[in-house]
Amino acid sequence: MPSFKGEYEHSVDNKGRVAFPAKLRKNLAPEAQEKFTLLRGLEPCLYLYPQDEWERVEDKLSQINSFSRQGRTVKRNFLRFAEDLALDKQNRISLPSHLMDWSGIQESAIFIGSGERIEIWSPEKLDEVDSELSFESYQELFEKVMGGQHNGGEL
Template sequence: MPSFKGEFEHSVDSKGRVAFPAKLRKALSPQANEQFTILQGIEPCIYLYPNDEWEKVEEKLAQISSFSKRGRTVKRNFLRSAEDLSLDKQNRIPIPSHLKDYAGIDGTAIFIGNGEMIEIWSPEKLEEIDSNLSMDAYEEMFEQVMSGNNPEED
């Protein structure tokens, strides 16, 4: 199982391609075969799942009932922007224009390893999110999540 971690900033070229960070590439499992699913994040960022980890997400989605309004809505909104892609020969990924627009990514993209997946942010959106979180609030969240005592996980 890969464990993506770290933060990496790269330029986005005029065709929407961005170099995939070498340290993150080293963490890819051979089963991923340099294939990814890219989609709109819950926050104003992009999620990038290696193929083997995306299969686990699809297994969870398959357990959600399409017969309930909540199930249909979650699946529809989570999957509507998803696209499959792979690294090119220069180890770049093409970011689809609708995802770049959603995340506000223009000339620079920030990759953040998030365990089994990678988040891609615009520097401005990441700064905005970070500035809205006080150290005290982060400390409280961290304690709740890491202690397993988290009644209202967001």
């Protein structure tokens, strides 16, 4: 299972193509075959899942009750903007214009490794989100999320 981490900024050309960071490419599982699913994130960013990880997401989505309004709403709004992509020969991905518009990505994109997926942000949107989070509130959030986990030691 890949574990993507780090932050990488790359320019976006006028056709929406952006270089896929080499350090992230090294963490792709062979099963991913350099294919991805790209979709709207739950914040103003894009989620990029390698094919092998996307299959795990689809397994989880298949377990959602489609007969409930909540289930239908979640599936519809998560999947409706999903696009399948592959790296080109120059190791670039092409960002669809509707996803670039929604996320605010224009001349450059920031790739952030986020465990099993990669987030793609516009620098401006990322600055906005970062400015809303003080170090103290991040510490509190980290303790709340990670404090209940018992892994036998400190991080």
